Amino acid sequence: MGVNSTFRASVPQIFVDLDRTKAKTMGIPLDSIFGTLQAYLGSVYINDFQYNNRLHQVRAQADAKFRASMEEILKLEVRNQAGEMVPLSAVLSVQETLGPTAVRRYNLFPAASVNGAAAPGFSSGQALSVMETMAGSKLPPGFGFQWTGISFQEKLSSQGQGLILGLAVVFVFLVLAAQYESWSSPAAVLVIVPLSAVGVVLALNFLSADNNVYTQIGLVLLIGLASKNAILIVEFASELRSKGKSIHEAALDASALRFRAILMTSLSGVLGFLPLAVATGAGAASRRAVGNVVIGGMLAATVFSLLFVGAFFVMLRSLSEKGLKLKVANTKTEKVHGESEMLADD
Template sequence: MIVQASPQYRALPDDILKLYVKNDRDEMVPFSDFMKMEKVYGLSEITRHNMYNASEISGAAAPGYSSGEAIKVINEVAQKSLPRGFGIDWAGISKDEVAQGNQAIYIFLICLGFVYLILAAQYESFILPLAVILSLPPGIFGAFFLLKCLGLENNIYAQVAMVMLIGLLGKNAVLIVEFAVQKHRAGETVLKAAMEGSKVRFRPILMTSFAFIAGLIPLVLASGPGRVGNRTIGTAAAGGMLFGTVFGVLIIPGLYYIFGRLAEGHALVKDEEENPLTEEIDNNV
């Protein structure tokens, strides 16, 4: 039932006491006979979540800490401090992040798996691609190191930069390993092939890598709206390329020598004919 009165009869809260209601003897009784009004202070609105009374709390991670670390700490504190019958849930971007879990790790593993399989087919060996894969950790360390030095967190922008580093640093390693493999197949020893590969590819690697790092400087020093995202992805990529390039040109030849010696004499394809089919047709004609 909805009761409605003219404006002059509902101007004040006390006007409710002047309303009448019929009792069980069909008598009109004013509200003031069986109720009273008391002014109290409370919430202007009641928040509910999944039909339960809830309190909404907004916050952000401290500088230098990621949102994932903040979520982990809040879960630990809630398990220890909340009384029985109370629980927590997430909303907005945090809810999506909790639902996604550790998918970033799986993405990195899938990327590394694709790189490994492609290189295994290219080199016709399951061992030589490890020289490329194991050259990536210095670059990943450099990305985290520079993020930590500048007080930035490991968020989605940094993770995108690290996926990109797999291709960029892998390209540097492929330049050296590919040339060394060709030299070794031409009759050079594994040691000499590694030295020749590092010597010939040294200048192109430095030129392309430092040109890329120079292009990232505006992102590292970004300001204005969106500066945190720009600085994060630029810093992670620049730090990874710097460390990966400086240390990569030193360790990649050594890695090739180690795995080249292990792969020597264990070719997947034996007695392969290297001549193109068109040349064979021309010679036969």
């Protein structure tokens, strides 16, 4: 929306084509030619003088009537190395043309700036993607584009989004693995994280919100908050299993006994972030973005943790115990084979 550019290639200009080889052959220094053009058509600084306690500059410039047309340029004369005056028409030609008012450069390349904003209902990330697609399909060969300013910072920050979320999940998993001294229990807890993301997607679509930096911060925060509900079930189920109950009974009892605790912690979290979701005033957009993500994710995590965490605990704990039994059986088999070999040697 509002895409515009200050670049204009249709500004009337006068192009002066200097034959450098001919100028050197005639003994005319190039500095003299450029200095003459600057002094007559532009201006050249002479000195300063003081008048009525004020300092004034002295600049030399041709009178307006002597620089009003292209023909006047060709009438200018310059002195060669022999001291003779040579008309500029002998070494240069003048023609009318069109071009930009000023040539900007970016990383030493000629460049034109293009500015715009996202249309209502679309995020800045979507607008950047559309601009990249249009530039890739419309620009001729040899042309490229790069982002600057806020757009560059946004593209740079979005590249680490997946890495940050991945590291957050890994750190939570390692902390839980150290706490439970098991690999299966933390996995059962972290299964709730992608399920809680469903609530985030639904909340953003329902509110027509965009995915910005504050939304991503809310996602990192949601990883720990969503895991908290699953921890209540997994920890209690692990204790019941260690007391001798079957895996299925431990999961069912833990889900039933921790139902009230999960609802209380989830509701307290949702109510705690509710002021962010309805914030107004300066900076309200960032607070609403975080609040929408956390509230939507927490509601989904509450429902899905009660429905699926127990099932994932049963599945992962059963696989873990079967693997442990298989390992013990293999160890015993190797021990028996080792004793048989010793008896055979005797």
